[in-house]
Amino acid sequence: MKVLLTGAGAMLATAWRLNPRKTALAVLLMTAGAVAAPLLATALGWMTREVVAGATGRAVLAGLTAAVLAVMVLAFAHFAHLAHYELAELAELDFDERVIEVSNGSAGIEHHERAEHADTWTVLRQEGRQYRAGLEALLNGLGLLLAVVLTAVLLARQNPWLLVLPVAALPPLLAGRAAERVLDRARTTTAEPTRTALNLFHLATSARVAGELRVSGLGDELRARHDVLWRAATRGLWRAHLTATALRAVGQVVFALAYIAGVLLVVRDAIAGRRGVGDVVLVIVLAAQVNQQVATAVTLLQDLQRMAGAYRRLTEVTDLVGARPDPGRRSPPDRLHDGITLAGVTFTYPGTDVPVLRETDLRLPAGATVAVVGENGAGKSTLVKLLCGFYRPTGGRILVDGVDLHDLPVDGWRARIAAGFQDFVRYEFPAQQVVGVGDLTRISSEPAVRAALDRADATGVVDHLPDGLRTHLGKTYADGAELSGGQWQKLALGRAVMRESPLLVVLDEPTSALDPEAEHVLFQRHAEHARRVAARTGAITVFVSHRFSTVRTADLIVVVRDGRVVETGDHAALMAGAGLYAELFALQAKAYG
């Protein structure tokens, strides 16, 4: 109940914030339309009495009043709909925007990486529509509440026993709520198989993996697994719908019995001469309206509950993500003088208990190009995530020119990072923007984008596009141009070098899709650019790579094994040390002959 009231209150406040005039108009029209219904019953009772009494003039007046009220009942709801339709659209948009904001508003990315929160996100992404239905339900509900009170007063004036009717409306309401809870539980418990089935469906129909699926013959297996999961989810939901329907039916039967008893009570009074025909008409119409009101209330309550559920989930993830990071006490330096130091850094992913990085001490000097190498799963990408501030170390500190990274404003630090990630995004935008988003302040600047493309050795990719930088990329657009994996990666690299004055450049396996020659040219160009930027800002370039021909050019090589930095030095020093680096280098040199 508390969740429901909180959700309803928040919703009304949202509607008022979005458009106070339309909210007031919608409430007014809904209220007038709803109150007109019980008054219509009174007018019909009055008309019947006058007709029976043979008072033609008063009967006509009563008839006209009934007609006006009937028009109000029918028309006001439609006009109100116009007002709250627009509000509902705005509310849905507002909800979706808040989900986007919560999704991106945190310093870290933990809420996206932990499996136990994945289901909440799955449900939340689909709940914008529930939220809009919730707003319509709320506005309708306010009118309905008034109508119910007025109907109860009118019934009580006829016979206090008739108040049993609104009371009998409670079982269907409670049963409806219980039914909705059953459905909500089922939606939550089936979220995981539904999500997995959807992932399999996307996988099985994605153009990106079509070739691999054919070769491996995995298509049928995916279909079979999708089938099993979907059926399991449907079975769970079907059982819940069955229980919900049974609960609702029981509630409706209780009300139907009370309705029949109420009508019989007044008919008996009329037969005994204690009531007139007008009263019987009044009670029959009112009782039918109570029935209608109850049915509407049950539906509205379901919508309200779903809305409250959506609101609760949004509050949950907002709390999980935490407040938008505090702007911090210090600004990032204009340029790095000393560099970045990891002092005893230990890190364990939330929800796990095995440290991925252990007591790491490392100094990344200002202006240096640092290569991080190590076997798969050694902790290289995790190190990059910590440097970007996506997670806070669970032990130790990361110091930027002696200042704890945690004390720097997250947004300010991010603005000084240029990054190219392993799982780079294929933005399906015009090519200019695909690269330009690397520095939003210069997204429309063609010279800036061209300079970045040059640094990433990606000018050739754009030159081959039919409409140059204006070409829309991506297969989902009819006129979109599709690129090869390596070409997408080159544009992602262009994006990564858009920013002109970074303090930290991170490139996490930025060339995995490029051929060795392309990688070589790219790193040469990047090294020149990195040197220029380093001279200006003392920027440190940290790149993760498995290609030792590239790694050897770095000023500093950091070798990670099982979450520990086991060797550091330049190529010559590490080769002379004859440790893990020398071993891995020799292995790769031998493999490539």
Ligand SMILES: Nc1ncnc2c1ncn2[C@@H]1O[C@H](COP(=O)(O)OP(=O)(O)OP(=O)(O)O)[C@@H](O)[C@H]1O
């Ligand atoms: N979000 C996460 N939650 C829990 N554990 C994680 C998460 N991301 C990575 N790990 C674990 O942390 C360890 C290090 O992963 P990381 O991605 O840093 O390795 P890596 O050295 O970059 O590997 P690769 O060369 O394969 O990219 C792995 O054991 C991985 O399973």
